[in-house]
Amino acid sequence: MDATEAAAVLARARQGDSEAFRALVGQHSRSAFRLAYRMTGNEQDAEDVVQESFLRAYRQLGRFESRANFGTWLYRIVANCSVDLMRAKQARHDQIRGDSLDAVPDLEEQRAAGPERLARSAEIGRRVQRALEDLSPLERAAFTLRHYEGRSIDEISRTLGLGTSAAKHSVFRAVKKLRLVLEPLRGQS
């Protein structure tokens, strides 16, 4: 779809043409899923985020400025939907997940039990995943956008609706927490 065609489809979608909106869903679903998966780290959550994001986008199409890029606008919606979902999940599971990192078996113990049993990189991957889950939703979102998506601090602040300083501090705090958890594994990576 070239730029002129994309603009025409978008204009029709803004006028309430559901077929045009369907074309937008077709065009942007995969990238929305990829971002949602990186933000949430979970396939089912990512699916939920994708659906909710398109529903939000449809509801808010009237507010979308036609000069802006639909992909960029949707990207923000997906990022914010992911934050909302992580918040809701965190609130639900806060009490259940009291054990958090303690529940991860000790690496030394596992290696002693059978050095060949686990691929170390897979174990590190699990620890990283667990450490990411322990970040606050905003920290995780800001870190994901910076570290995985390569977005600048300015872009992160615009995407998440934060001040630049707040976006920067969210990344710093995420890095600090991740270092605390992951540094002991560094020698083993």
Next chain:
Amino acid sequence: MKHYSEEDLVLHYYGEDRRAAEVERHLQACERCAATYRDIAGTLAMIAAPEAPERGDQYGLEVWQRIRHKLPEQNRSWFFVLRSSFGAVLRSPFDSGIRSPFERRTQNAERRTAFALAASVAVLVVAAFVVGRVWPRTPPIKPAEQTASTDAARRVFVASVADHLDRSARVLTDIMDTAAAGDISAEQQWADDLLIASRLYRQDAVDAGEQSVADVLDEVERSLIEIVHSPSRIGAADLEQIRRRIDAAALLFKVRVLSDDLREREQTPDAARPRTSMRKTS
């Protein structure tokens, strides 16, 4: 020798510092900063982007099938309808960019409908002009015009306050969700950004007779002030106190209910006028 903070080094790692060459030179000379940088870089290098499960070419269609029945009615303003109608009439028949015969037929039908609508509007405008010329002059009906413009302003106000409440709810949620005592400077910065806006909206709400909105904004403002004025590295007791006040006032709940309420009013033009009281929240 001036050392760089962890934050500076994180920014350097991500290539976001404005003094990259200077930092690089310093890292060559200072073992302490170089060691910290190695730690940061080493840890971050361990965190590789997760591979998202592959989604096929039909994925867009699957998503569409899941959401199509949930799509709500879109809110289209009269201005938008008229603009698009006139746009359809004025569009050249050769510039559509639509290729299939079906789409061309659909567009022609659209254009005929739009033309009929535009013609009707033109006839009405001419008729109104003629009637206006021959009708006995009476003083202009200012109150009606005033009501229309007040309603438009009120809708803008309603939408802005709803957005503001959503942002405030995020800060409050962050404070409630913070795992333990520690650095809340990010939340403070954010709360500070919201504080001025909150004061302005509260004053607007009072002026507009939206007392229930002003009351909630007043409570939000007090919590934001408390957050802003707390120490950045907050202790467990201080944090707990802020949380208790937010909890005791059921503030997050009130903010969400009011935000929903305003969004509802935003969707229903007649309902944009002030309500005497907010939905019961407790």
